[in-house]
């Protein structure tokens with residue numbers, strides 16, 4: 726990865742603005758609002774509209790010391806965290822892929838992973854509306870790549886990735902639910918891996934995502950056992966999201982290493 730400041734700085738700014746938009750989606754979609762209505766962002770405590778100068782990503786949160794200017798109510802740390810994370814993922818995307826369609830593809834993918842993971846932590850739901858828009862955007866990007874390359878292969882690979890994702894996690898869910906005699910994971914997780922498959926567009930990376938999500942989930946599950954406050958239901962979406970991000974950036978290298986070490990002794 727190479728980090729040129731003249732590319733990294735604009736990418737970070739675009740990412741911060743995108744993160745601001747993701748916050749709107751994260752907080753509105755679960756309560757049935759859309760990204761565009763109501764027009765203005767408002768304080769969740771006193772419903773006062775947020776002024777434009779108080780709506781600058783990261784900076785406003787710091788200047789307002791995390792409190793609403795009108796009612797002094799605490800602003801969730803989720804807002805600046807999502808903005809910072811989106812800024813970072815846009816920088817990683819251009820450093821890894823350059824200023825290319827692949828970087829846009831990675832950044833859009835990262836945005837949907839982040840929005841869905843945060844929504845799952847907050848609400849224990851992966852809304853179909855969000856996953857569905859993610860699938861649509863992924864297919865559109867695959868179609869654009871196909872037009873540029875003059876071949877339908879990117880779209881076919883995205884479709885195969887989605888089918889593999891839904892099938893694999895559908896089977897895991899059915900087997901897990903039968904073994905545990907209760908729902909092992911939500912249907913939302915199955916659809917989420919379908920969306921992830923559209924972007925990874927490689928059945929090996931989809932399988933790697935499932936394996937890595939189980940590893941990340943087990944480590945987190947063990948850590949939570951020793952935490953004082955035990956949560957009964959742990960959302961699986963964030964583990965899938967982290968695993969998918971690792972698969973996109975390091976997946977090919979991980980699979981090559983696996984093949985070298987395990988299969989060829």
Ligand SMILES: [Zn+2]
Pocket residue numbers: 768769770771772773793794795796797798
């Ligand atoms: Zn307020």
